[in-house]
Amino acid sequence: MAQRSTFAATLSRHQYLFFIMPAVVLVLGLTAYPALYGVLVSFTNLNFGYATSKFVGFDNYVRLATWPALPQVLFNTAVFVTSVVALQLSIGLLAALLLNRAVFGRGLVRSIAILPWVIPGIIIALMFQQFFSGSRLGIMNTVFSVFGLESRTWFSNPTESMLVLILAVVWRGVPLSIILQLGGLQTINKELYEAASIDGASRWQMLRFITIPSLRPILLINVIMATSGTLNHVDIPLALTGGGPGRSTEVLALSIYKQGFEVLDASYASTIATVILLLNLLLTIVYLRVLRARDELPS
């Protein structure tokens, strides 16, 4: 009897578990399970060209480490992710600062600014492809012709190809930065600015010593989301440049697609995916450490 009442009391104390369990099971089932299954597949030789597969240990990891194109793909990924995150954050911050001020048409601009975020990546890739198409039908080439300039085949030059790719991804990601940072700006206590103003602080000093430190938690979230989002981007690179010319715009996420769906080598694709998963985890830990360490400095 006493045992039953203890059990009932425990149940009653932890009844919140019944409410959160469905969500936990759903999230684990839809994210953790596929991720772990992917890791498991990376230790096999699963290839869609064959009916069977077996455990091969670290063979796929050795193969990836000795892949001749790996240095180039890693370099491309680093350039792509760093540029996109830096541009997305800085443009997002600038736009958020502007939209946070009581300027005419602010509401309308805020609504329009979100549009690129709701357009599917594949559509954005097709839009940019149309924009930078090498033929005379390309919008940029049409603009060039108005000024008497020669048509360009943008995607045949490795540097221009990467620039267009970065531009397309930044264009899509900036609205998220604006929304996050605008939300953060609106939570900053106005009295801080008034006090700083009375003390004679300049606008730059207010930005540096009030706005940015207050925005740090939001910036952290933004950096993590932008980094993992960009690392995992496959739709825009695939539809816009396909990794070319050569491998000059091939990023790790695109290598996963190519290995998994073009070469049908599911295990090798899972190996690259596992590496990206680890990279994401590592970068998140680094960001958290760096930003937390900075938070602790003033005290």
Add this chain to the structure above:
Amino acid sequence: MSTKWTIAAALAGTLLASPVGAVELTVWAQTDLSPSASLGPVAEAFTELYARFQQENPDITLKYEILPGGTEALPSLLTAASVGNLPDVAILDSFWIARLVETGHLQPLNDLWTEAARADVLPAAVESLTFDRKIYAAMFSNAWRGVFYRTDQMQALGFDKAPATWDEFLAFADKAKAAGVKPIMIPGANTEVTTLHLISTFWGFGGDLVDASGKPIFFEGDNGKALEQTYALYRDLVDRGLLGTDVSTMDEKALRPFFYTGEVAAIANTSSGLQQMYSDAPTLKGNIGVFPLPLPNGERAAPILGGQSWGIFAADDEHKQAAWKLVSFMLDPANLTAVDGAKGYLPVNQSVWAQPFYAGDPLMQQFKAIFDGASVVKTRPPVPIYPALSSALSEQVAGVLDGSVSPAQAVERARDSVMAEYERQGAR
């Protein structure tokens, strides 16, 4: 009262829509071969044909579902096979059949498809889908890859017929170059499409990709020479200023805008893109000519056989018979013409070639003449190493075009990449 009538009407509607005891037939197809196709005529053709089939067969209820497009479709089918979730019948790329046969779920059609009906089909189209004397799918379309030109542009350049020899081709290309037009554009992006154009030329040079056991031999002896000649031909065109290195990121679709504006005199493309070209640039209708790329050795690039096919997965007799009913209906020459014509596919059936749509179109007759007159018509080898092989061959094109990789190096690099994978696969 009104509630009672609403319920009665709903019930009647349900019963009419799905007759009691009707066999529900699940059909899988990629979007562009379904009533949801983005190309209007294709969507209309499938909508009309499915509706008519449904009307003629009230004992069968069709339920069509969309397969992911392109290369993602095969993994989807294999996943479905592993969890027992395959459809009863599906439109399948003929290249997937060998792999699907391995799953043990694809049903042989020998008992369903009569010999008389099969006699109408190009023998190679049946043979390529036959394994251990069992026919596993019914190919209903074909595509040709080769060189497309605008007839008015060709005439403006002073030619009244397509180049038939390498020298004639060079003369045509030089004339185009002198007129300030890009002479030719060939897909160079690292994709399967680039490989298809490449192996068409490679086969024209007499090369072979794999031996009878499926082992890659494209780099050995005469095959290696043929592949080197193929890459050298691309490089030679660049050196002569007839082909730009800008094609190294382009697939067939990316070349078409240059064709529409007349910036290029000829593009390597596919007959499957023809309806899209007409839709994008209606003035091209009646203004397009085609020719297989003539090669310096006196041969021509070889046509590749391969297209879409109907396959049946249903194992129980009731669903299998219902599925075959649908397949036979879709293979009827008039119905097949509606689909193939709308999509711009080339037929594999003589009776479809005889339909007015094909018989009365000079361009279609050019395609027919190319296939009929070809000394070599091949399918891509349906072996597990092919995707790796295709990727390795197309990967070299950008380097060959910009001169950073010599044709001989390209062959070696492709060999190293493919054989490493072949050994890995052999150790399974």
